[in-house]
Amino acid sequence: MTTKLQLAVVATGVLSLAAIFAPTLAHAQNSVDLPSPFHFSGSGITLSNAPGLSPTTQVRITAWIKPDFTESNFVDTVVEKRDGCGSNRSYDFGVYKAQSGQPIGTIFFSSSMAGDDTYSNVPVPNDGRFHFIGGQYDGSTMKIFLDGALVGQKPHSGPVAATSDPPVVGTDQCGHPAFADIGVIQITSR
Numbered sequence: 303m304t305t306k307l308q309l310a311v312v313a314t315g316v317l318s319l320a321a322i323f324a325p326t327l328a329h330a331q332n333s334v335d336l337p338s339p340f341h342f343s344g345s346g347i348t349l350s351n352a353p354g355l356s357p358t359t360q361v362r363i364t365a366w367i368k369p370d371f372t373e374s375n376f377v378d379t380v381v382e383k384r385d386g387c388g389s390n391r392s393y394d395f396g397v398y399k400a401q402s403g404q405p406i407g408t409i410f411f412s413s414s415m416a417g418d419d420t421y422s423n424v425p426v427p428n429d430g431r432f433h434f435i436g437g438q439y440d441g442s443t444m445k446i447f448l449d450g451a452l453v454g455q456k457p458h459s460g461p462v463a464a465t466s467d468p469p470v471v472g473t474d475q476c477g478h479p480a481f482a483d484i485g486v487i488q489i490t491s492r
Contacts, residue, residue: 339366339432339485342378346473346480355383355469356392357462357491361413363395364436364447366485369407371428373481374400377410380435380480381487383469387476389416392465393489395437396480397426409446409454411437413462420444422453432485462491 349355365380379396391412398408407425412418426433426448436447439458446454471487472480 339368339483340472341483342472342480343370344479344481346379347471349469349471351466351468354491355489356464357413357489358464359461360439360441360492361393361462362436362438362490363393363411363487364434365395365487366432366434367397367426368430368432368483369397369399369426369428370481370483371399371406375481376401376478377474378480378482379470379472379474379478380484381469381471381489382474383465383467384475385465385467387474390463390465391416392463392469393437393439394419394474395435396474397435397482399481409435409437409448411439411444411446411454413437413439413444414458414460415463418458420446420454420456420458422446422448424448424451424453432483 363381367380369378377396377398382394383392384394394412396410398404398410399406404421405425407428409422409426410419412420434449438445442459444456444458445452
């Protein structure tokens with residue numbers, strides 16, 4: 303099942319964060335054209351705990367992001383599904399900014415318990431432009447992509463951790479807000 307995130311579900315199962323901010327969305331060949339991205343600057347959005355956002359065996363997440371590297375926040379979380387601020391996570395995906403122990407701009411992705419993250423070996427460029435990032439777990443490997451190129455991977459096996467809390471966008475469950483422009487988030491789960 304593929305779900306594009308919005309604040310409201312429409313008949314096709316397509317969701318869009320920009321739906322309330324951009325009244326006109328052009329749909330063409332199963333894509334959503336967002337006239338303007340959503341700017342996160344210290345607060346996030348809690349989504350519904352819909353079945354399509356709760357993977358069991360595989361998950362792929364993609365997003366367009368333009369981190370604001372002038373802000374020294376800890377992390378720009380794109381989307382996270384996690385039980386509170388604990389270690390049980392269905393998925394966690396974003397870009398590290400400061401004080402993480404990773405280089406600034408490192409993409410992280412996990413579909414399991416905290417401490418089992420995959421990191422990119424190439425950071426998101428600090429160039430003021432949007433970049434397409436992705437995280438994928440196929441049942442045997444967690445992978446990270448930057449602008450279509452594989453930039454990190456790690457072996458992993460087992461099911462995606464089940465969590466009861468709903469996903470959040472633009473923040474994490476530990477209270478670290480994102481300072482970034484995020485265009486489209488797509489979650490494909492099985």
